[in-house]
Amino acid sequence: MRGSHPEVRVPEVATSRHRFECARRAAGFTLIEVMIVVAILAIFAGIATPNFRELITQNRMTSQANDLLAALQFARSEAITRGRRVSICPSNSGTACTNSAWQGGWIVFAEGLTGTIGTYESAGDTLLRVQQALQGTSTLTVGGNITFQPNGTVETARTFTLCPNDGSSVIGRSIPITLSGRARVDKTGSCT
DSSP states (O other): TTTTTOOOOHHHHHHHHHHHHHHHHHHSSSSHHHHHHHHHHHHHHHHHHHHHHHHHHHHHHHHHHHHHHHHHHHHHHHHHHHHHEEEEEEEESSSSOSSGGGGGGGEEEESSSSSOTOOOOOTTTTTEEOOOOSSSSSSEEEEEEEEOOOOBBBBBEEEEEEOOOSSSOOOOEEEEOOOOOOOOOEEEEEOO
């Protein structure tokens, strides 16, 4: 039988090897594809970075405002519990009231039976809490010390203002204290 050839069967091993080699060659990325992906990631990173910084500043401002609010609520609660005046004042040393800025830290103390109200005197007053300086770049302002009366009230309503001073567009916080001694945190736009 001329022209008729016996059927040649290719072993299965050779076919598998051929498929594996073709798949291995086609599995990589070209240099252009990698460069395009890197460029797209760089664009997304450039867009996300400013928003991420604002998020960090926003969270820092919220945390700092809550720290102050907690100190004010603690001082009011202690005044009512002890039946004595409790004051909070700026202190960058943690051992005495100073005329420094509030962002340098503050102390909470129970007033003794003698001495100047609103001024910590280690001989007669009881130091209750020390707050270290605020982290980051923030400005915290209010006029004077705060003294809570034994019934939880204050003589003068005041408002703390907490502002970022890092040039971010984050809105600052105000912490108003009413005559009843209650405090809260509000967002405010008065940091310009």
